[in-house]
Amino acid sequence: MKFAVLPLLWMLALPAVAALAPQWQQELQQLTEQAARAALPPHAELQVQLGAPDPRLRLAPCEQVQAFVPAGQSLWGRSRIGLRCVAGAVRWSISVPVQVRVFAPAWAATQALPAGVTLEAAHLERRRVELSAEASPALAQAEAPLGRVLARPLEAGEGLRQSHLRQRLWFAAGAPVQLRLAGSGFAVKAEGQAMAPGLDGQPVRVRLDNGRTVLGQAVGPNEVELAW
Incomplete structure (x- = not known):
């Protein structure tokens, strides 16, 4: 995936970076959303929250700053996105924390369920689930996984994930x-x-x-x- 260079001019050296400039926040927000949406399932909602870089950083003046997604970085859950100087006396690169939350309809427990339970229709309902809350995929297919056995317990309202199911x-x-x-x-x-x-x-x-x-x-x- 290619990202356009951001035409940002930073004419004064900052002794430290306490927060991102407003224009940087906007560009990083758009870049993060663009990259995250590439892997979104149908009917999913996206929430992006940018953090602040390390306030101890001291950066040299830069005429052109580029935003980028670090190689191999997945932009779901807690992650990082980068900024680098591509035209300046001193080249630098920093990363900024970001949290990407993804919500979509998926299967969830209607009640607390212990491990070992064989799932029935009364145990599950479709509801809005945060897909990005865990690494294990949430079960969002149209048909409920009835007849599957729980490998670990579920709380009432908790989204059902692949790791909850005993492997067949x-x-x-x-x-x-x-x-x-x-x-x-x-x-x-x-x-x-x-x-x-x-x-x-x-x-x-x-x-x-x-x-x-x-x-x-x-x-x-x-x-x-x-x-x-």
Whole structure:
């Protein structure tokens, strides 16, 4: 992703940086929202709160300042965004704390639920959930994950996340499995033998009848999907 250079002129050296200039705040806010929205699900809402740089920083005068997203930085939850001098006697680069909160409809508990409970319709409701509150993805699909077993407890009103659910075992090591490979306008199926237990969504090796092994993903009862 490319970001335009911000035409900001800073003619006087600041002995310390206690807060961002108003124009910097606006540009950083827009840049953060632009980068965060690229990964937003449908019907999601975004809230961005910029922090202040370290007040002990001393920066040299700069004729042109550029805002940027640090490489590999995810702008969900607590993160950082950068400013750097690209035209000045002394080049410098700083980072500014930012908190990005993402809200969207997802499944949440209607009541406190202990670990080990098998989810039923009465246990769940659709409501506004902060997706960015935890690293584990919130469950926002249209159909409720009924029949799944909780691996850890849920508080009333708490959003249901992938880490709350006990991982499903689709097949045991040594079990016969169906392999499928689908692409644009074609589908291929084959049979093989699982070389390890098939945990939901996890990679598993399968031995084919000719002795070759392939790596796929366990996706259902005795079903393995191959990557295309």
